[in-house]
Amino acid sequence: MEDRAAFQQLYRMTSAKLFGICLRICGERQAAEDVLQDVYVQVWRRAGAYEPGRASPITWLATIARNRALDWRRAHARTPQGADAELPEIADPAPDAEAELIDADEAARVRACLEELEARQRNAVRTAFYEGVTYAELAARESVPLATMKSMVRRALIRLRGCLSDDV
């Protein structure tokens, strides 16, 4: 059927991106595969919810994948010390030119605003975004008290918000 073929094409064009997102957040391949399968089934069922113009399709798909992976992580919360500290850092993400055409302005702006934060703040925000860790996990990784981590990240988020809402 035509829409199944379109869906298969969609899968082939996007699954590596979404699997990368799920794998980083779930931290294990089997879980990431299960989550990814759920994501595509959900996408198939709710494709009508996609609103062209609000975000690029890949960003829409990535949002669903990230939220599903976060749900999985939340449901399978491990002790903070057991987190996957050995995963390589996303040190300085390079722009992904092909996929960013639609979101390029937003991505460039948010990267520029992240650069204005202190290195520790920036790393905390990035780690939270890419790995889906909670405050408790962040604090354990950095060996700082939870309250210290929270107030540092909150200051960072308030500063980031100010930067993002500044007129260019």
Added chain:
Amino acid sequence: MTSEDRALAAELVLGLLDASEHAAARARLLTDRDFAVEVAYWQAWLMPLVHAAPDVAPPDTLEPKVMAAIEGDVPGAATRRGGWRGLAFAVVAAAAAIVALLLGPLHTPTPVPPPRSAVSAPLLAALAVPADQQATGRAALAAAVDAGAGVVRVSPVAAVPSRRAAELWAIGADGAAPVSLGLLAANGSTRIAVPVAARRLLRAGTTLAVSIEPVGGSMTGAPTGPVVAAGVIAAAG
């Protein structure tokens, strides 16, 4: 919206909160429109960062599994009029847009029109109990909206005092005055055929609210009693 509220919205999007904080922030999303807007703001800014995440190819065995999982069984689309068409439209639109991204501007295909409102994507609203009503035996409600047919179905409402009625209201995303959609049944779930004039409100972003009114409904045309549940309509997952 204080800067702490704004930070909380970002924390929700990032996933930093612990389970109870996360649940509380999710609940607030349903009743606090400004907060929901702030969450959408962060979502729009932060999500493009996903493009920097490294691609990892899933195993080849996953594609047939996914294709088998969608084989024949599509409850969300098959049971609704227009579901298949809307689905096909959106998938093809998404695929076409991605093809356009991959091929670049030289081969931009003719844009596929977005799904029109005639396509009835399932809409749902979770109506949460406001904080000041939680001690009175209230329960959250669920509403399913069929915009195409102009019908709203609402789960049974609990703890309506005798000689009172529960009335359903719609408040458009533009913040206009609440519009009555009708009374909820005293027992069991309710199916409301929405007046044609109010059907434009049956869309994502509209807030549904239930207030306690005199029997027969509010006589002023506006909610007069306490709001016992409220939530925003969203496309179903």
